[in-house]
Amino acid sequence: MMLRFKLNGEWIECEAEHNETLLDLLREKLGVKSVKRGCNVGECGACTVLLDGRPVNSCLLLAPLVEGRSVETLEGLRDKPIMRELIEAFVEDGAIQCGFCTPGMLISAYSLLSRNPKPSEGEVRRAIAGNLCRCTGYVNIVKAILDAAERLRGED
């Protein structure tokens, strides 16, 4: 089927299968590789994208259902001020080890900071509760998100 949706701010048209997930479409047909396949059943968050501005698991989303909607991935968000600050803080705070969870983690963090510029530690933890990290133990990830928020507020 022909599918038309907004990918990272630009309308695109592409061919998609009815029984294909957005994750498959992005990675295999559209070359959007920041979106990772971990569990494929909604538990790890590695495949997180923004659908109309809200984080969702692309492994649970059938591609035909994004018709007419907006999908954003790290490729399109990386130059936004909030994301730049987050990426910098992740690097500085050692919040990345193998990096597999990082894109999904960044998207959840981005979504949080876009709505809430001054989150508490609890709010940060709740926002990334759907993103598993096998390496870091989360402490540095939480710290990086709080640091990025602080810098964005100009309270360096």
Add this chain to the structure above:
Amino acid sequence: MRPLPRFRVHRPESLEKALELLATLEKAKPIAGGTDLIPLMREVEVDVKHLIDLSHIGELNFIREEEGYIRIGATTTLSDLVASELIASKAPALWEAAASMGSPQIRNRGTIGGNLCNASPAADLGPPLLALEAEAEIRSLDERRWIPIGEVFAGPKVNSLAEDELLTEVRFKTPPQGAGSAFEKIGRRRAVTLALVNAAAYIEVEDETCRVARLALGAVADRPLRMGEAEERLMGKELSEELIEEVSALCGRLVRPIDDVRASAWYRREMSRVLSRRALLKAWRRCAT
């Protein structure tokens, strides 16, 4: 992990059209958020040829108060419930249950209708909606009926709807001033899909006396259950911590849990007692008398 079956996806934009598709297409199934259905299709063989997407039907997505009822459309997401002031203030048990579910990603897609129609004995919206005495509107092309929420559940992961029917709305009477409700659950990270036990309580107190008490538990039988016997022991009485303790112990004996890979029956009984007590106490404290 299996590949998804070879279905076709239909995206009706009206309820009428969706019901028509369900009535005419063979082996058709509705899909709302897909957060239960997609993992299920990856796990077991599901015989389906057509998926009818409900997420593009605007008229099924609403939360409003009308004529003494709080009314919630079937495709209202868990995030919509959590964002609703009305739900937070009037039905905290439902709010707490929605807020406890899955992750932000899951709550952004998962719907109230999907949670009920998936009919898991552990569905987190089951106990609070039972405690609120909610009803579900079930529609097909030529019929429309209201059933008590408990009747949506027909057995573990089996709902009572016919193949051409949709759950379209959930409603319950707006709790009066002074009513209190609460939700409690115990689960494990990663077993996120299923609570080990969950509980919801609803209480109305007037002149120090408990006028209405409703308690429901989930994951302790083949479907979420009201604890009628326990409720009777509370109604007409002056509430106290001792009475609640006693009634909660009774709940531990009333439930009929099973042993499974996630928890033993003994543990579930114990948790039924503990969660009944917590939910009742919290609901009671919320009764602004």
